Amino acid sequence: MPINTLESHLFDNHSVNTYPFDVLKNATIGIDVEHYISRLLSFKKELNYDAISGVPLTLLNYIDTDLKMFQELNIRPLFVFPGLKSTSQYEKLLNGKELNSSEIYHRKVWDDRTYSRDGGYSFREPWSSIPIRPLYGDLITFFIENNIDYLVAPYSAVVQLHYLESKQMVDVVYSSTDYLLLNPTQKFILGFEFQNREFKSLDKTNILSRLNLSFEQLKNISFALGNEFQPERLPGFLSASFPSLHDYVNNGGSIINSLLQDPASLEKFQRGLALLKYVPVLKEDGSVGPLNSELFQVSHSSSSKPPNIAQSANSSSQSTPSSVNTPLYPKDQDLQIPNDLHDVIGQRLSNELYFYISLGLINFELLESIIYDHYLERLPLDAQVTQLYEKITIGDDSIELKGKVLNVLTSFLNRYYQVKRLQLTAVYQPVRELTLNQRIQPTIYSKIRSIIVKTNQANGTVFTLDGFFQNFSSKFVTDSVITDYPNDSQKISQPIDIVSTGLLRALTILGFVDYSFALTKWGELLVSPLFQQSKHPKELFLLLVLFKLGKITERDLVEPSDSKVTSDERKSITLISKISGLLKLKTRPINYNSKVSRSVLNFRSTISKINTIVSETLNSSLIALFLSATELESSVRLNDTDYWRQIVKQIPFRTSVPNTLLGVATLTFLTTYINAKEEGPEKGTEAVEKANAFIEQTFSPVSESPKAQVVEAFEFFKEVGSVFKLLGDSKLVADKSLLQRFESSQKLIDQIQ
Amino acid sequence: MSQIKNARPNSSGTSGHRRSNSRNFNGSGPGSNRKYNGKEESSQKPAVQQSKVAAQNNDDRLLFALAHSIGSKVIVTVGSGSSYSGMLVSFNDFAADSELSVIVKYPELIDGSQENDAEELPETLVFKAKDIVAVEIEQLDFSKAHNSYPAAIAEAAEGNTDSKKAFKTDTDISGKSQSKERELQKWVPEGPDTDLGNLEDDTHANWDQFEVNERKFGVKSTYDENLYTTRINRDDPDYERKLVEAERIAKEIESQSYNGNIHVAEERGLVVDDSGIDEEDKYSGVLRDDDNSQNKGGELLLGMLKKNVKAQPSELKQYKAGRYVPPNHRAANFHHDPAVLQSSAITQDTSKTKKPKEGQDSKTGDSKEQPKTKAQKEIESLKEFSSNLKLPKKPAEDSVPKEKNKQETSKTPSSASKVSDESSKPATAATTTSTKKPFKMNPNTASFSPMGFGGQTDFHAPHRIIPASGTSQGSFTRPKRNISQQAFFGANRVPTVAKQKILKDNFNLFLEKHRKDPKAPFEKPFVTPPTWETTIEESYRVLFPINPEIPMMPDNRMFFYGGGQTSPIHNTSPLPQQLIPRMIPMIPGQGPSGGPGVPQTGSQHFVPYQPQLIPPQMMMSHNQQRRGYMPPLSQSGMGVPMMAPPPFPGHYNGGKHMRSDNKDLR
Structure with a gap:
């Protein structure tokens, strides 16, 4: 989060310099991914993005174009993702357990839209940027495939970039105005303008003199208004903006003085200052810790360091010389590290975990829940919590599963994390607070550790989900179980073996395999030929998990619906379009500005949550595998980054589920068809032609062959129907009416084809 | 005439x-x-x-x-x-x-x-x-x-x-x-009746073209003088005073020396002996230096360059508030471009030296073309010489660009305006005055870092538009086409192909451990505690104490809390009384030593409290009016800050906040 309202002020002040792009020739640029993407996709672009979700249609295309530009000038980009949230950032997310502004905005837009169908809405909250956490998997996969360097910072990407720059690993940094807070002596890039072959740059010293502010004053204003390190606007400054405070300070006002009356604000202010100074960074040697003195000497000697800090520190060390246990650097204030940093940064994890974070291998939500004691659930994009959504997020089975996953993750961490009390907080209305229990003994890991999949494939064979499910059988499971501690021949090193092992263990945790390593009834579905021959095993698997966790009923799948008419056919349409939304419409990179559907988005949110659950389960079993290291061959002690990137790339369920466009296209097609049939005396074929023509017309800008892809979606629905029939046969689904709904829906499709 | x-x-x-x-x-x-x-x-x-x-x-x-x-x-x-x-x-x-x-x-x-x-x-x-x-x-x-x-x-x-x-x-x-040149004869009026008088003569004072036009042709004029000029409000209570003032200014202007410019003198109604002065020289000719005869070749040029460097500052100082400055001179005082300075402001001593040339023959106006006098011939020969001049000595290239030399030596009337055209287009007023002073690049500009200067002196490329000082925070978002990689990255940090690092394998703690000691036991994650390593047993709250601060105004006016009983601070902090004795008056003579780019650490520039300046309430309300923002301070009715006067107007201390040394309030 950049310094609130500063950027436009800088432009107003003409403090932003423009340079030709050629200046950056041969440079290595450290790029703050969050800022970069907020620049690529400002809130004025892809207005419908929050209504269709997924990967923004134009995003990867933009990045690709930029990378070509870099290549042309031999510029080496290093993309730095932000990592874990700091205490204040996480507290802001908890936000008094109220709806945050984007949730309120999304709900309002959807509600408005339901009442008036005028369109012309932007689903994106003004001045907001796209939340990038859901896109980590997609972006990292993209970077690995294109052989582009990336790094996930342990905490703040801005400070990580500062470290990289100070170590001269990057020549220049592309970041937001937050970078001004770090070292006021250098230039950094604020934005690229590829079309003009220019870039915008800020020079910190120049800005200070131009704004007529000292470094301290700039910091004070920015901490009052909110920035990366202090993400809230402090209560005394709710109506203020940077220009107004700038004016205030230039006329002799003091931010500090106005804070003194409010202890809560003061506390936040201090915490921000402490965070700015002590945010840990991933260092060259792989360790993680606060930036040390070498980086701070520059900025602090040049700025006006309040003399009282040094004095008070000195006096405290003088007055209590005996009380200081380890006064390593009692006099050098730059090396003073306070003893309550965990209140500012969050509790510390092991260096190895930070390494996996840097690869993009861990789900942050799990780690943040063990750091901050809360697993946080917030409203989905469609801003409505359906019964189904509740079941999969706060239902008993889900809570139990979450506890197991956390148990696996904490198996090899400090005992503190294994026993601390965690809770799941769902900021729905009303807010739910549920206890998570990760204190399971004996640990889940001790039950699944004997699963080791050794495929004996040739070197370099790549893991695929299709391949895994095709080989999946009860024999496959029993073959993968070892009886004792693994001997050397049973140990694994190949990415495909590692990912397969992790996945099989995850399947066990998810309940497809029981702890005696036999297939459960759900697991047997996985070995049915229907499943194994499917073109879309991933989507079918997600549906299976959904049905399993959600104890699904007809009502769960046909509500909510976009149509108020609840005829039989309308219900079928809703069901078909939701299931179709699981598949990806092959799209062109354009700003999509056409039809959207709240019901399809709602189902997508549900499936996305399922995807997260599966991914969390898989990742924690993998992390435990790495941390344990007893099942891994010692010869590959994993010091090759490419090797790690191969593993990361091959891990399934990391990328986000597709946007809703194919679901919307199917919904549009079927609605047109039904309307044509109901309204006129048209025969079936004429209605189909009308529907075909309509979706060609509506979706041809965004996709090449929408009609053919809708047909493909129908085929997928048939598969799902068959699988669902199997579920009914195995008595895994109780709701008879849902079975009938699938049958009648299938009939509707047959009618059309 | x-x-x-x-x-x-x-x-x-x-x-x-x-x-x-x-x-x-x-x-x-x-x-x-x-x-x-x-x-x-x-x-x-x-x-x-x-x-x-x-x-x-x-x-x-x-x-x-x-x-x-x-x-x-x-x-x-x-x-x-x-x-x-x-x-x-x-x-x-x-x-x-x-x-x-x-x-x-x-x-x-x-x-x-x-x-x-x-x-x-x-x-x-x-x-x-x-x-x-x-x-x-x-x-x-x-x-x-x-x-x-x-x-x-x-x-x-x-x-x-x-x-x-x-x-x-x-x-x-x-x-x-005119194929054959005929003898020119002086025009002689044929008789007293034909004396038309001068155009300026007021013999046709009663002539009213509108009246005549209407009478003769029935055309009614819609002419309104006020469309073309500012209406003078003669009813203004200050009219008399302004009139007097205007006349005073006019007199001042007219009483100024015409610096030998006969044309100017004539315009001011002065009686000047213009006999023997060529009409061209009088009205339109380029003013030329008199002391050509003393200069020779490269020495001439170098001497002039030197002279200019010295001459420039003193001439700039001629600008004084309230005193009339000719338009071309104004430009110089509002611009910081040496080119503009050179081309506009420096004309003055040129015009001073321009005097009616004594040696010049006045016979050009006569019917017979007289042979030129010796002095004229000498001037001619010098002109000839200067146009063919090649410099025997090469001046340092970085200080005098080649093409400027050319313009300088050829002394064409357009050279000055050309230079100023190139260097500062907005200064059109300046280009209208021709000058013989050469354009001299400021050698200091070479070392300018484009970003190194804040505020007004931020020019670095000749093509830049230099904002007038009133808008010194002008647009700087134009592409800087000439910037080098060095200027952007700094001399030691220019990226090259060789310097590009592959970062992939940094940050891999397995690799790092392998490098150091492959056999050493790896730190197990369960060993890592949930707390961070510390060096002191103190809270961050102690390391980042927040104390009330004494803000300094940008122009060195200072606020602090004075005697207000409403402030909760005063219950806990002995601030104002203790602070005052610590303040040391600023030493006169330190003056505006620091520009905007050189903030000073204000600790020595505290000024004792002098209560007689602007009332603080005015200050605050002014603040609110402008931005519509009520500072939290005044919202809560905290002690109203008082203000100390600026000891040196225009002095700048970098806008530092002064903090008290008192211990943490908490």
Whole structure:
């Protein structure tokens, strides 16, 4: 989060310099991914993005174009993702357990839209940027495939970039105005303008003199208004903006003085200052810790360091010389590290975990829940919590599963994390607070550790989900179980073996395999030929998990619906379009500005949550595998980054589920068809032609062959129907009416084809 | 007066003044002749320059011949052997470019290669010097001075070769009558009745064109003077005072020295002895330096450059508030571009030195053309010399760019305006004044880091628009095309291919451990505690204490809390009373030592409290009015800050906040 309202002020002040792009020739640029993407996709672009979700249609295309530009000038980009949230950032997310502004905005837009169908809405909250956490998997996969360097910072990407720059690993940094807070002596890039072959740059010293502010004053204003390190606007400054405070300070006002009356604000202010100074960074040697003195000497000697800090520190060390246990650097204030940093940064994890974070291998939500004691659930994009959504997020089975996953993750961490009390907080209305229990003994890991999949494939064979499910059988499971501690021949090193092992263990945790390593009834579905021959095993698997966790009923799948008419056919349409939304419409990179559907988005949110659950389960079993290291061959002690990137790339369920466009296209097609049939005396074929023509017309800008892809979606629905029939046969689904709904829906499709 | 008017047609000077130029362009006989004659005179030069002068003469002859043959039929033979015939339209300034190119209209291929189909020839052909083998001019008649270009074009277009029957332009007609130079005679009024008086005379004071127009033609005028000028409010209570003030200013202006500029003097109604002054010199000629005779070659130039460097600051200081400054001088005081300074502000001593030239003969206005005086000849020769001057000494290249040298030495009237055109387009006012002062690049500009300066002095490239000081925070978002990688990255950090690192394997703790000691046991994650390593047993709250601060105004005015009982701070902090004795008055003479880029650590610049300035309430309400933002401080009714006066207006301390040394309030 950049310094609130500063950027436009800088432009107003003409403090932003423009340079030709050629200046950056041969440079290595450290790029703050969050800022970069907020620049690529400002809130004025892809207005419908929050209504269709997924990967923004134009995003990867933009990045690709930029990378070509870099290549042309031999510029080496290093993309730095932000990592874990700091205490204040996480507290802001908890936000008094109220709806945050984007949730309120999304709900309002959807509600408005339901009442008036005028369109012309932007689903994106003004001045907001796209939340990038859901896109980590997609972006990292993209970077690995294109052989582009990336790094996930342990905490703040801005400070990580500062470290990289100070170590001269990057020549220049592309970041937001937050970078001004770090070292006021250098230039950094604020934005690229590829079309003009220019870039915008800020020079910190120049800005200070131009704004007529000292470094301290700039910091004070920015901490009052909110920035990366202090993400809230402090209560005394709710109506203020940077220009107004700038004016205030230039006329002799003091931010500090106005804070003194409010202890809560003061506390936040201090915490921000402490965070700015002590945010840990991933260092060259792989360790993680606060930036040390070498980086701070520059900025602090040049700025006006309040003399009282040094004095008070000195006096405290003088007055209590005996009380200081380890006064390593009692006099050098730059090396003073306070003893309550965990209140500012969050509790510390092991260096190895930070390494996996840097690869993009861990789900942050799990780690943040063990750091901050809360697993946080917030409203989905469609801003409505359906019964189904509740079941999969706060239902008993889900809570139990979450506890197991956390148990696996904490198996090899400090005992503190294994026993601390965690809770799941769902900021729905009303807010739910549920206890998570990760204190399971004996640990889940001790039950699944004997699963080791050794495929004996040739070197370099790549893991695929299709391949895994095709080989999946009860024999496959029993073959993968070892009886004792693994001997050397049973140990694994190949990415495909590692990912397969992790996945099989995850399947066990998810309940497809029981702890005696036999297939459960759900697991047997996985070995049915229907499943194994499917073109879309991933989507079918997600549906299976959904049905399993959600104890699904007809009502769960046909509500909510976009149509108020609840005829039989309308219900079928809703069901078909939701299931179709699981598949990806092959799209062109354009700003999509056409039809959207709240019901399809709602189902997508549900499936996305399922995807997260599966991914969390898989990742924690993998992390435990790495941390344990007893099942891994010692010869590959994993010091090759490419090797790690191969593993990361091959891990399934990391990328986000597709946007809703194919679901919307199917919904549009079927609605047109039904309307044509109901309204006129048209025969079936004429209605189909009308529907075909309509979706060609509506979706041809965004996709090449929408009609053919809708047909493909129908085929997928048939598969799902068959699988669902199997579920009914195995008595895994109780709701008879849902079975009938699938049958009648299938009939509707047959009618059309 | 009348005498001068009469003299004008014959007085076109030898310099390249615009008026006489335009006359020459029309191919008028006298103009060309005079030029030719002028060169003839210049051939009586010392032997050293004979050959050069001879070459110059040849050029002039060719020029003469070509000028006379414009419009004639020419045959141009080119290198390929082809010959083209056509009408000679123009030729380039071969004296300057040293190569002759010829432009021919309606060309025809007479003889030559087949590749050029005659039909494909354009209307106008340009023959470059390198292609021309020979140029033949048919029927060249030097006496046919009337054969001017427009007339010839008209003839050629009509296919009418007999120019006598063709349409005749003014020059045709006047040129014919002046083919032979006649004796000029002073105009003598024929009688007392014909005395029309001067134009300025008020003899027609009652003439009202609107009235006459309406009476004669019934046209009613809609003219309103106030559309074109500011209406003077004569009812204004201050009108009398303003009138007096205006008259005072006018008097001041008029009483200023005319610096030897007779034209200015005449405008101010001063009686000046202008006898013997050329009309051109008086009204339009370029002001020239008198002390040419003392200067020689490179020393002259270097001396002038030096003189300028010294002269510049003192001249800038002439600007004083309230005193009238001519427009061209104003520009200099609002700009920080040396080019503008040089081209606009420095004219003053030029005009001072410009005096009626004593040696100059006044006979130019007479009917007889007198031989030039010795002094004039000397000036002529110096002009000649300076135009051919090549510098014996090379000045340092970085301080004097080559082309500036050229402009400097040639002393063409346009040189100054050219420089200022290039360097500062907005300063158009400045370019209108011609000057002989050379443009001197400021050597310091070379080391300018474009980002190194804040505020007003932030110029670094000649093409930049320099904002006036009033808007010193002007636009800086224009692309900086000339910036180098060094300027952006710093000299030591320019990225190169060799320096590019592969970062992939950094940050891998397995690798790092492997490097150090492959066999060492790896730190197990369960060993890592949930707390961070610390070096001191203190809370961050202690390390980042928040104390009330004494903010400093940018202009060194200072706030602190004074005596307010409402502030909760005063219960816990002994702040104001303890602080005051600590303050040390600023030492006079430190003055504005720091620019905006050099913030000072304000601790020595505390000023004792002096309560007599602007009431703080005014300050605050001013603040609120402007931004509509109520500072939290005043919202809560905290102690209202009071203000100390600025000890030195304009002094800048970097806007530092002063903090008390008192212990943490918490």
